[in-house]
Amino acid sequence: MKNCKLRMSVLALGMTVLVSNSSFGQPGNGQDRKNPPTFKQLLKDLDANEDGKLSKDEVKGPLKEVFTKVDTDEDGFITEKEFENAPKPKKRERKEKR
Numbered sequence: 001m002k003n004c005k006l007r008m009s010v011l012a013l014g015m016t017v018l019v020s021n022s023s024f025g026q027p028g029n030g031q032d033r034k035n036p037p038t039f040k041q042l043l044k045d046l047d048a049n050e051d052g053k054l055s056k057d058e059v060k061g062p063l064k065e066v067f068t069k070v071d072t073d074e075d076g077f078i079t080e081k082e083f084e085n086a087p088k089p090k091k092r093e094r095k096e097k098r
Contacts, residue, residue, distance in 0.1 A: 039083045053077040 037045070046058045055077055056067050063070070063078075070078050070086040078086075 039080045042083070053079050054083075 042054060042059075042063070043052065046054055046060070048058050054063075056064065056071075059067060059078070066086075067078070068074075070082055072082055072085070
């Protein structure tokens, strides 16, 4: 009887470790990569005056760095059409694991 309880305890502990390890592990093979934001998402997050376009003062991050390239009509704002026609960012090269 004691032997059976010991086996059940070890089995329960092993199952707990297995389940917790798989649910808290890192995502594999890049399946959970973050997609770039849509223009609607950028408006929601960055358009402070809610005019439906993004000024250089409103944007930040990589978009701010390429603002003049995206603002093709040079009016100081990025519209949805300009955003959709913007050049896509280059993918970063991955470092090889050693």
